[in-house]
Amino acid sequence: MREHLKIALKQSDLTNKIIAERLGIKVDTFRKAVLKNTLNDGYLILIQKEFGISKEWLRHGKEPIFVDKFDILKTEIEEDVFAVLDTIAPEKIVAYQLLKEKKFTALPSFIKFVEKIKVSQRISDLVNKKDD
Numbered sequence: 710m711r712e713h714l715k716i717a718l719k720q721s722d723l724t725n726k727i728i729a730e731r732l733g734i735k736v737d738t739f740r741k742a743v744l745k746n747t748l749n750d751g752y753l754i755l756i757q758k759e760f761g762i763s764k765e766w767l768r769h770g771k772e773p774i775f776v777d778k779f780d781i782l783k784t785e786i787e788e789d790v791f792a793v794l795d796t797i798a799p800e801k802i803v804a805y806q807l808l809k810e811k812k813f814t815a816l817p818s819f820i821k822f823v824e825k826i827k828v829s830q831r832i833s834d835l836v837n838k839k840d841d
């Protein structure tokens with residue numbers, strides 16, 4: 710873990726001090742945990758969220774070294790949404806989707822788009838009849 714952290718720190722503007730302060734622990738405590746490879750997964754997850762240093766990189770040396778914090782947040786939100794959806798009755802989800810569709814089809818831009826398609830279809834029908 711120590712070597713992996715060293716590499717990540719060299720490739721960023723981070724220091725042990727910055728990371729330890731953000732984690733709310735003393736720098737010496739942080740250094741010792743890294744040195745002894747005893748930094749727990751909770752801290753690794755926080756480091757990944759806060760600084761974008763991959764917990765897989767720190768723990769196992771598995772690249773990439775850095776991960777996109779936005780992607781991490783997006784994944785967490787998706788997991789939360791799916792966990793919530795799992796508690797909702799399927800009929801309610803279907804009803805919600807139908808309501809969304811109804812609102813979407815009422816949008817002026819969607820209505821104009823449909824009208825353009827209808828006009829194009831009429832023109833196509835006229836042209837095809839003319840050739841017959």
